[in-house]
Amino acid sequence: MELTSLGLYSQAIIVFAALVLFTSFVMLAQPRIQPLIYTFAWQGLLLAVVTALVALVSNHPHLYISAALTLVLKVGLIPWLLYRLSIRLNMNYETESITHPSMLLLGGAGLVVFSYFIAVPIVHLSGLATRNTIAVSIAVELLGMLIMIARKTAMAQVIGFMSMENGLFFAAVVSTYGMPLIVELGVAFDVMVASIVFGVFFFHLRDSFDSLDVSHLNGLSETDEAMPLPEAAEVEQP
Amino acid sequence: MNSLAMSSLSIAWALAAAQTLIFIAAAPLLAGWVKRLKCHLQNRAAPTVWQPYRDLAKLMRKDMVLAENASWLFRATPYIVFGATGLAAAAVPLIVVHLPTAAIADLIVLVGFFALARFFTALAALDIGTAFGGMGASREMTVAALAEPAMLMVVFTLSMTAGTTNLSTATETVLQAGVVLRPSFLFALFALAMVAVAECGRIPVDNPATHLELTMLHEAMILEYGGRHLALIEWASQIKLMIYAVLIVDFFFPWGIARDFDAVSLAVGVGAVTAKVMLLAMLLAAWESVLAKMRLFRAPQFLGFAFLLALLGMLTSIVLETGS
Numbered sequence: 087m088e089l090t091s092l093g094l095y096s097q098a099i100i101v102f103a104a105l106v107l108f109t110s111f112v113m114l115a116q117p118r119i120q121p122l123i124y125t126f127a128w129q130g131l132l133l134a135v136v137t138a139l140v141a142l143v144s145n146h147p148h149l150y151i152s153a154a155l156t157l158v159l160k161v162g163l164i165p166w167l168l169y170r171l172s173i174r175l176n177m178n179y180e181t182e183s184i185t186h187p188s189m190l191l192l193g194g195a196g197l198v199v200f201s202y203f204i205a206v207p208i209v210h211l212s213g214l215a216t217r218n219t220i221a222v223s224i225a226v227e228l229l230g231m232l233i234m235i236a237r238k239t240a241m242a243q244v245i246g247f248m249s250m251e252n253g254l255f256f257a258a259v260v261s262t263y264g265m266p267l268i269v270e271l272g273v274a275f276d277v278m279v280a281s282i283v284f285g286v287f288f289f290h291l292r293d294s295f296d297s298l299d300v301s302h303l304n305g306l307s308e309t310d311e312a313m314p315l316p317e318a319a320e321v322e323q324p
Numbered sequence: 325m326n327s328l329a330m331s332s333l334s335i336a337w338a339l340a341a342a343q344t345l346i347f348i349a350a351a352p353l354l355a356g357w358v359k360r361l362k363c364h365l366q367n368r369a370a371p372t373v374w375q376p377y378r379d380l381a382k383l384m385r386k387d388m389v390l391a392e393n394a395s396w397l398f399r400a401t402p403y404i405v406f407g408a409t410g411l412a413a414a415a416v417p418l419i420v421v422h423l424p425t426a427a428i429a430d431l432i433v434l435v436g437f438f439a440l441a442r443f444f445t446a447l448a449a450l451d452i453g454t455a456f457g458g459m460g461a462s463r464e465m466t467v468a469a470l471a472e473p474a475m476l477m478v479v480f481t482l483s484m485t486a487g488t489t490n491l492s493t494a495t496e497t498v499l500q501a502g503v504v505l506r507p508s509f510l511f512a513l514f515a516l517a518m519v520a521v522a523e524c525g526r527i528p529v530d531n532p533a534t535h536l537e538l539t540m541l542h543e544a545m546i547l548e549y550g551g552r553h554l555a556l557i558e559w560a561s562q563i564k565l566m567i568y569a570v571l572i573v574d575f576f577f578p579w580g581i582a583r584d585f586d587a588v589s590l591a592v593g594v595g596a597v598t599a600k601v602m603l604l605a606m607l608l609a610a611w612e613s614v615l616a617k618m619r620l621f622r623a624p625q626f627l628g629f630a631f632l633l634a635l636l637g638m639l640t641s642i643v644l645e646t647g648s
Contacts, residue, residue, distance in 0.1 A: 089504060089506060089644070089645040089646075090501060090504055094503070094505065097504060097505040097506075098505055100505070100507060100644045100645070101505045101506075101507045101510065103507075103644065104507030104508075104510070104511070104636070104640045104644060105507070105510075107636065107640070108511070108636060111632060111636065187625070187628075188624075188628045191628070191632050195632070195635050195636070195639065198636075198639050198643070199639065202639075202642070202643045218643065218644045218645075219644065221643045221644075222640075222643060222644065
């Protein structure tokens with residue numbers, strides 16, 4: 087659909103959708119923890135704006151509730167929980183070395199092309215004004231997955247996971263004007279619980295390895311004597 | 325061809341010549357304005373906006389000192405640089421669109437002009453054989469090699485929407501479309517601004533005000549120049565800054581530019597472009613006062629980000645703005 091044939095609000099939806107995609111790219115290459123959490127919060131905010139605009143354009147008032155839920159959970163609660171965790175784990179100024187950030191970003195651009203390719207049949211089927219943004223929502227999902235694959239610290243991986251959930255929610259909003267409210271509430275609750283569980287996981291990870299680098303999990307403790315895991319475990323669990 | 329068409333054509337050519345001359349003459353004014361704003365922002369005593377003209381006049385009057393081993397290349401480079409930049413300025417619509425000069429060169433040729441000027445500056449820097457010249461040339465080419473793809477990507481993004489790489493026609497297309505919120509233009513705007521900052525040697529990539537050995541890029545190349553040669557090169561770099569400012573204005577905020585040749589719309593065009601470029605210069609001054617110059621090795625990241633933005637602009641223009 088030509089952009090010029092849409093109303094100004096629909097154009098705004100598309101602009102904000104593009105900005106959501108942009109925040110995903112920023113997260114992909116952001117090596118510091120604190121800005122990463124802020125970017126995640128920004129993505130949530132943009133998502134809430136998109137949802138509210140879709141509600142306005144399509145006259146689906148229940149989407150306002152979804153937007154409010156997104157605002158509370160993904161802009162307020164989850165970033166706050168992650169932020170507090172990063173301070174308690176003393177890692178808010180830590181930087182993670184990303185190998186080949188430019189390659190990572192180009193790979194992300196490749197994922198956008200791929201998601202455009204797979205979204206073309208869906209776009210042909212759909213008659214909604216927001217149908218062009220389906221490809222972007224799939225791209226946000228895939229980029230979240232790429233964050234989980236490419237990044238080494240647990241915090242970045244958790245944010246990648248949450249960003250994938252953002253992508254799913256985004257896809258639901260733009261392709262079918264939102265899931266049933268009960269499903270959305272359930273997913274939101276799931277994500278909130280997940281963020282708490284991840285917090286516990288962070289503490290265990292740090293207690294065991296003194297860092298949040300999940301590549302330590304690949305080492306077998308029997309083969310590597312330098313690993314402090316067996317002694318620590320024995321002392322803690324008599 | 326009847327006499328009326330002849331006269332309108334000659335008016336168009338006269339306007340094109342006048343516009344180019346205004347462009348070249350106003351470039352030091354823009355540099356002076358930016359410098360003045362920066363001084364105010366940084367609590368320093370500010371020179372008048374006419375100071376760049378005085379500097380240029382002083383340099384023009386001074387004798388030149390040429391190195392003994394300087395070849396013809398070294399002596400010809402200032403003229404080549406000034407000529408290429410002046411030609412590039414002729415192709416950019418400043419006050420009015422649809423001038424005959426706009427048909428000569430499109431955006432890709434514009435990038436080519438800049439590349440030509442840069443190539444000769446780098447050669448001249450190597451020609452003298454000083455350590456700083458070589459260092460500056462290598463740094464400048466590194467930055468240029470990264471900035472040029474980003475710039476071209478911006479050009480392609482814009483031409484995807486406008487359907488042409490011709491500046492004048494593209495400006496006209498944007499004008500006719502009215503207010504359309506295009507994500508690709510948003511990304512292209514930021515990418516072009518970042519490329520402009522890098523290409524014009526402004527903070528954070530390069531600091532135009534310093535001659536500190538280890539940090540300078542552009543200044544290291546022209547260290548051996550003096551007198552008239554230096555004046556031409558400095559003037560050319562001021563024109564380049566102005567070209568980038570006018571490019572941004574033309575593409576993203578073209579409202580007010582004259583579309584026909586009568587006196588009122590021309591006056592509106594002059595007023596509009598002056599106001600817009602002045603505003604843009606304020607943003608540049610604020611940006612330069614807030615940021616610190618980054619390490620040279622972070623410049624690739626900066627330009628890589630610009631490239632990513634331009635690429636995203638391209639992708640969003642395909643994914644979001646067209647379609648079945």
